[in-house]
Amino acid sequence: MRGDPIRLALGTRFSQETYDALRERSGLDLPLVQQYLTWAGRAVTGDLGVSFRSGDTVTSLIGERLPATLTLALASLVVALVIALPLGMLSALHPRSLIDRVATVVSQFGISVPDFWLSIMLILVFAGVLGWLPSGGYVPLTEDPLGWLQRLVLPAVATGVVSGSVITRFVRSSMLEALGQDHVRTAQAKGVPTRQVLTWHVLRNALLPLVTVTGVQLAYLLSGVVVVEIVFSWPGLGQLAYQAVRDRDFPVLQGAVLLFALVFLVINLLVDLLYSRIDPRIARR
Amino acid sequence: MRTNRLLTLAAAAALLLTACGGGGESVDTGGGGGGGGENVLIAAVSAEPDQFDPHVTNAYASFQVLENVYDTLVVPSAEDLTMQPGLAESWTTSPDGLSWTFTLRDGVTFHDGSEFDSADVVYSFRRIIDEELSNAYRFATVADVTAPDPRTVVMTLTRPTPNLLELIGSFKGMSIVSENAADEFDLQSEANGTGPFRLGSSDANATVLTTFDEYWGGAPSIDGVEFRYITEPTSALTALRNGEVQWTDNVPPQNVADLEGDEEVELGSVTSVEYFYMSMNYAVPPFDNRDVRRAIATAIDRDEVTQAARFGAAQPNQTAIPEGSPWFLEYAPFTPDEDAARQLIEQAGVQTPLTMGLMVTDEYPETVAAAQVIASQLEPIGIDVEIQEEDFATWLDRQSEGDFDAFMLSWIGNIDPADFYENQHLSTGGSNYQGYGNPQVDDLLTRAATEPDQAARKALYDQAAQVVVDDVSYLYLYNPDEVQAWAPGLTGYQVRADSAIDFENVELP
Numbered sequence: 001m002r003g004d005p006i007r008l009a010l011g012t013r014f015s016q017e018t019y020d021a022l023r024e025r026s027g028l029d030l031p032l033v034q035q036y037l038t039w040a041g042r043a044v045t046g047d048l049g050v051s052f053r054s055g056d057t058v059t060s061l062i063g064e065r066l067p068a069t070l071t072l073a074l075a076s077l078v079v080a081l082v083i084a085l086p087l088g089m090l091s092a093l094h095p096r097s098l099i100d101r102v103a104t105v106v107s108q109f110g111i112s113v114p115d116f117w118l119s120i121m122l123i124l125v126f127a128g129v130l131g132w133l134p135s136g137g138y139v140p141l142t143e144d145p146l147g148w149l150q151r152l153v154l155p156a157v158a159t160g161v162v163s164g165s166v167i168t169r170f171v172r173s174s175m176l177e178a179l180g181q182d183h184v185r186t187a188q189a190k191g192v193p194t195r196q197v198l199t200w201h202v203l204r205n206a207l208l209p210l211v212t213v214t215g216v217q218l219a220y221l222l223s224g225v226v227v228v229e230i231v232f233s234w235p236g237l238g239q240l241a242y243q244a245v246r247d248r249d250f251p252v253l254q255g256a257v258l259l260f261a262l263v264f265l266v267i268n269l270l271v272d273l274l275y276s277r278i279d280p281r282i283a284r285r
Numbered sequence: 286m287r288t289n290r291l292l293t294l295a296a297a298a299a300l301l302l303t304a305c306g307g308g309g310e311s312v313d314t315g316g317g318g319g320g321g322g323e324n325v326l327i328a329a330v331s332a333e334p335d336q337f338d339p340h341v342t343n344a345y346a347s348f349q350v351l352e353n354v355y356d357t358l359v360v361p362s363a364e365d366l367t368m369q370p371g372l373a374e375s376w377t378t379s380p381d382g383l384s385w386t387f388t389l390r391d392g393v394t395f396h397d398g399s400e401f402d403s404a405d406v407v408y409s410f411r412r413i414i415d416e417e418l419s420n421a422y423r424f425a426t427v428a429d430v431t432a433p434d435p436r437t438v439v440m441t442l443t444r445p446t447p448n449l450l451e452l453i454g455s456f457k458g459m460s461i462v463s464e465n466a467a468d469e470f471d472l473q474s475e476a477n478g479t480g481p482f483r484l485g486s487s488d489a490n491a492t493v494l495t496t497f498d499e500y501w502g503g504a505p506s507i508d509g510v511e512f513r514y515i516t517e518p519t520s521a522l523t524a525l526r527n528g529e530v531q532w533t534d535n536v537p538p539q540n541v542a543d544l545e546g547d548e549e550v551e552l553g554s555v556t557s558v559e560y561f562y563m564s565m566n567y568a569v570p571p572f573d574n575r576d577v578r579r580a581i582a583t584a585i586d587r588d589e590v591t592q593a594a595r596f597g598a599a600q601p602n603q604t605a606i607p608e609g610s611p612w613f614l615e616y617a618p619f620t621p622d623e624d625a626a627r628q629l630i631e632q633a634g635v636q637t638p639l640t641m642g643l644m645v646t647d648e649y650p651e652t653v654a655a656a657q658v659i660a661s662q663l664e665p666i667g668i669d670v671e672i673q674e675e676d677f678a679t680w681l682d683r684q685s686e687g688d689f690d691a692f693m694l695s696w697i698g699n700i701d702p703a704d705f706y707e708n709q710h711l712s713t714g715g716s717n718y719q720g721y722g723n724p725q726v727d728d729l730l731t732r733a734a735t736e737p738d739q740a741a742r743k744a745l746y747d748q749a750a751q752v753v754v755d756d757v758s759y760l761y762l763y764n765p766d767e768v769q770a771w772a773p774g775l776t777g778y779q780v781r782a783d784s785a786i787d788f789e790n791v792e793l794p
Contacts, residue, residue, distance in 0.1 A: 003678025007685065011343035012696065012716060013708060014422060021417035053335040053344075055473040064489050120519050128523045135523040136515060138490055231517040235489030247335075248678050 005052050005248035026052050039254065048258070049251035051244075058255035061240060068138050069236040072159065072229075073221035075152050079160025080167055080217060083110075087164075088171025092179065093198075103168060110165025119158040119231040126154060136233035155232040159225050163217040170213045171206070178205040207278050215271035222267075223260040324508040326775075326791055329521040329533035333514045334492060337484060338472040339460035340409070340418040345697075348457050349534075349786045350492050350512055355460035355478035358387060358406065358438075359450045363779050363787070365611060366558065366700050368450040372401065372461055372479065373438070382445030382737050387438045393501040395463045396476070396483045403432030408464040410440075410453075420459060422715075423452040445735040447742060451701035456785065481505045481789040490514065502789065506777075510788050525550060525770060531793060532771040532778070534786065538598040538651070541768055550770050553780040556600045556607045557767040559697040561655065563643070563760040567720035569690050571635045578757035579619075580629035584666045585659055586621035591763045594655035598766040604750050605696075605705055607764040609782070612702050614747045616754060626666045637667025644684070644692040648677035652693040655762065684718050692718075695765075698783055702746040703734050710753050721758035 006023050023029050027038075039049055048058035087107070091100035127135035133154055139147040178184065179202055187197045224238020237256060244252035276283035334347035339355055342348070360371040373387040393401035410430045413421055426446045431439050440449070453459050463469075463477045470477050476484035481502065482494035495509040513530060515521040521535035526549045536544065536552075544552050565572040565581070572578060587601035600607050603617040630637060643659065645652040653674055660670035675683065683689050699705040708714045711730055712722035726749050733745035753759065769780050774794025781787070 002682050003676070004682060004685075005678075007681050008678055009343060010419060012694075013704075014419060015417075015425075015715070017417045018419060018421050055336055055338075068489070120517070123520055123523050127520075127527060131527060134529055135520045135527060136517075137513065137529075231520060233490070233513070233515045233517070233520060235514075240489075243333075246676065246678070 001248070003248040005250065008247055009053060039251070043254075043258065048255040051252045052249045053247055053252075058251050061252060062237065062255055062259060065235055065237050065240050067140060068234055069222060069224055069238070071138075071141070071148075071152060072155055072225070072234060072236060073218060075156035076159040076163060076221050076225075077214070077218055079156050080164035081214070083160065083164030084167035084171050088168045089175055089203075091168075092172045092175030095176065100172075103172070107165040107168040110161045110168075113162075115158060115162055115225070116227045116231055118161065119155070119228050122154045122158055123231070136231070138234050151232075155228050155234050158228050158232070159221060163221065167210070167213055167217060170209055174206040174209040175202060178202045181205070204278065208275065211271055211274050211278065215267045219264045219267045222263045224256075324506075324793060325511055326507050326509070326532060326788060326793060327511045327513060327530045328786075328788070329515040329524055329530040329535055330512050330786075331514070331516050331518075331521070331535040333489065334487070334512075336473040337476055337487070339457050339462070340413050340416075340420065341473070343419055343458075345784075346514075350484070350494070351457045351460065351476075351478075352480075352785050353482045353494060353510060353788050354476050354480045354484050355457050355462070356393075356480050357454040357457065357459050357461065359454035361451075361455055361700060361781075361783055361785075363781050365609065366781075366783055367611065368454055371454060372406070376450075378737075382447070382735070383442050385440045385442070385449055387440070389436050389438065390501060391436065393479050394499045395479055396497055397463065398499075399463055401461070401463075401479055402435040403438045404435070404464045405461055406430070406438045407432045408466070409459075409461045412462075412467060413459075423459065445737055447735070447737050447739075448701040448703045451704065455700045455704075456698055456783070482510060485509070505789050506792050507788070522550070522770070525772065528772070531775055532769070532791075534767075534769045536768045536770050538595040538766075538768070541596065541598050541766075544770060549773070551773050551775070552768065552770050553778070554598070554766045554768045555780045555782050556609065556764050557697075557784055558606060558610060558699045558764065558782050559695055559767075559784065560602065560605050560607075560699065560764050561594070561599075561649075561652065561693065561695045561762045562605075563659070563691055563693045563762060564719040565641075565691045565757070565760070566687065566689055567722075568687055571633065571639060572641070572690060574633045574635065575756060576629045576633035577635055578760075579755075580626040580633070580666060581663060581668065582619045582757045582760050583622055583629060584626035584668075585619075585662050585760070585762075587762055588621075589662070590655050590658045593658040594651040595763065595765055598768060599763040600766075601763045603754055603761055605759075605761055606699060606702075607782075612743065612746065614750050616747075616751055618755060621662075623665050630666055630668075638669050639667065640669045640671055640690075642671045642673050642690040644673045644675060644680060644689045646675055646677045646680040646694070648680070649693075649695060651765075652695075656693060687718065687720070693762075700783065702750075703730075706730055706746065706749060706753070707734065710749070710758050719758060721753075721756070723752060723756060723758075726752050726756075726758075 006019055006028060010019060027035060042049060050057055051061060087103045091103035094100055123135050126133045133150050137151050139151060141148045184197060184201050187201050224236050224241060226238035226242045229236045229238045241253065241256040244256060330346060330349055332346035334350055335344045336342050337347060337351065339351050356372045358371050358373040359368045362369045372390055372393060374390045376385060376387045378385050389403055395401060407430050414424050426442045426444050427440055428443050429441045433439060460478060466472060466477050481497055481500045483497050485493040485495050492512045493509060496505050498504045515524060515535060518535045518537045521533045524530045525533050544550050565578055567573045591597065591599045591601045603619060604614050606612045643656050645656045656672045660672060663670050684692060696705055707730055708716040710721055710726055711717060712727050729745050729749035733742050736742040736745060767780055767784050771778060772794055776792045777790035
């Protein structure tokens with residue numbers, strides 16, 4: 001990656017002596033290998049170093065933003081599932097019906113609409129014209145539960161709509177696939193009540209791909225949704241990582257990337273564990 | 286147990302009702318960032334400060350806060366940016382110009398209650414010099430800083446430095462901190478200044494200042510300031526209209542016209558001393574050719590560039606500094622003229638069409654817009670402009686490596702010409718990335734740097750500026766307007782040409 005964090009930190013006017021002094025203080029004068037090994041050695045003990053810019057420890061910077069990111073990710077997932085499950089199921093049960101077409105249009109809209117545009121529209125309508133909700137910001141739940149909820153709604157909808165649209169498509173296609181299977185036809189022929197066929201024979205089989213895609217969406221939400229965070233002034237990890245890239249604040253960037261990698265690993269593990277609960281055949285293998 | 290639960294439910298329901306009951310009127314703004322009290326100004330700023338050590342940071346977002354927390358020995362006046370008494374009440378210069386004696390203000394206290402005296406000044410300046418901190422270059426001609434008594438500071442110089450006041454007072458990077466502050470406080474997150482507000486808490490949402498009752502200039506009438514970080518202008522302006530915030534500087538130029546007729550918003554605007562410019566690389570032919578550079582300067586229509594980049598919220602200018610500054614020079618030798626430009630290219634004997642890479646950065650989005658207009662203006666004279674948009678880190682790398690044909694950027698906070706001419710147009714200037722070298726300019730700038738007489742000094746800079754403009758060392762484009770918006774009824778606030786944000790005298794509606 002090009003870009004010199006020292007030059008960025010010093011702006012346009014500085015002397016060579018100042019440049020050298022700051023470079024030394026930041027440890028950037030050391031050989032790259034040594035810098036990396038020092039970092040890796042400390043990282044295994046939980047010490048992710050210190051930001052070039054603020055002088056704060058990377059763990060404190062991440063710790064400060066983690067609650068906001070967790071809150072937004074989980075709320076967005078709830079919004080996504082509330083949209084995706086009914087919409088996807090209904091359109092699978094009634095393929096090519098009016099509801100199916102509506103669902104297709106809605107999910108196509110959700111996937112293709114730029115999230116910054118959707119966010120700004122939400123602000124202009126709900127904060128601007130109607131004045132129902134604040135235009136952004138974040139308050140911890142413990143400090144002001146109502147303010148927390150008010151500020152959470154719009155960003156959760158903005159990200160939830162996008163994720164929900166992706167998941168809707170998966171729900172529909174995996175339900176359709178499950179519906180077309182032989183054992184479903186057999187069950188229906190045996191006269192098993194429709195409701196039971198759906199919950200036991202269709203939904204359970206359709207759940208596997210759904211869990212996978214939901215896991216991926218959750219991991220994506222947890223790694224920060226930069227644009228939505230910026231528009232709603234939501235102090236999440238996405239903004240932190242984005243600013244670290246712009247500032248070439250490598251310790252912060254490395255810390256964030258490490259965390260995102262861990263998030264993906266853990267979620268994949270959880271998804272795998274869930275598989276065996278949903279489909280006992282996987283556990284037996 | 287059951288009653289408890291019912292009570293909680295009822296309370297929650299009541300809360301929800303109150304929240305919805307507001308209708309279009311207002312929304313709950315409490316709690317955000319921990320700011321308390323009715324009489325706190327909530328200001329929406331576009332970025333989060335990186336840290337609060339005034340001697341280390343270079344972030345504008347940090348200085349927006351620090352402006353209200355710290356003081357300097359002298360301070361630029363809001364009207365014309367001439368230097369006024371700050372923590373120094375008065376000063377005298379020795380006849381040879383090599384010694385400056387400052388008499389300090391009496392009865393000034395730091396936020397921790399300690400008394401301000403000359404030892405604090407010596408400590409602050411020595412800290413910057415000895416640790417080679419960001420602004421050490423401002424002390425290049427300072428040999429020593431001493432404190433003969435608690436009310437007096439003497440600065441001895443290696444050569445006369447008529448712009449010493451600007452060097453030590455033009456912005457809060459030269460703040461006076463208390464003696465040993467770096468040992469007693471964590472200056473990256475704490476502050477011990479003498480300004481009207483104390484630094485309170487700061488998190489990823491907001492920075493909160495509280496009023497300092499012992500402030501030497503008289504305590505502000507508001508109880509504090511909360512700086513909220515709102516990057517997206519639409520969000521900031523919506524928050525202002527909603528009453529969530531009472532002030533913002535996050536006003537993009539394209540919104541200015543709309544806001545002017547808006548009764549819910551009061552708009553303040555002043556032509557700032559910042560300037561946007563384009564510069565060409567003297568090491569890359571044909572841009573080493575004066576006629577080619579002059580052809581480009583003749584082909585560019587600054588009015589059109591200003592319209593596109595700033596929607597008119599700027600003053601086109603062929604020199605650095607806008608009218609109103611004591612250093613303003615009325616000089617505009619170029620009139621947009623396609624034929625004259627083509628003639629100059631011919632005269633230079635350069636083959637057209639030729640390609641010019643124009644490096645711009647999304648850090649300053651208006652440079653991207655300006656570059657598109659410049660590209661369309663240069664096309665008719667046979668110059669094919671290739672716009673190279675880089676992120677700022679890469680941009681700076683390429684600039685310092687000389688890896689460019691031409692670039693655009695801005696300089697901010699230009700108060701004294703020594704600062705914005707020497708760096709950029711002296712053949713040895715630290716920011717002379719274009720590689721300009723003209724012995725006449727070197728001579729004029731070197732003489733001006735030590736000329737004690739203000740009028741004579743201005744005459745020297747005027748001469749130098751004319752040569753710089755004629756040679757097209759910089760192709761100056763415009764001075765942007767500093768535009769800020771606040772709630773109607775907010776008083777005691779003034780938009781400043783140096784873009785400093787001072788809330789000392791603000792009164793809320």
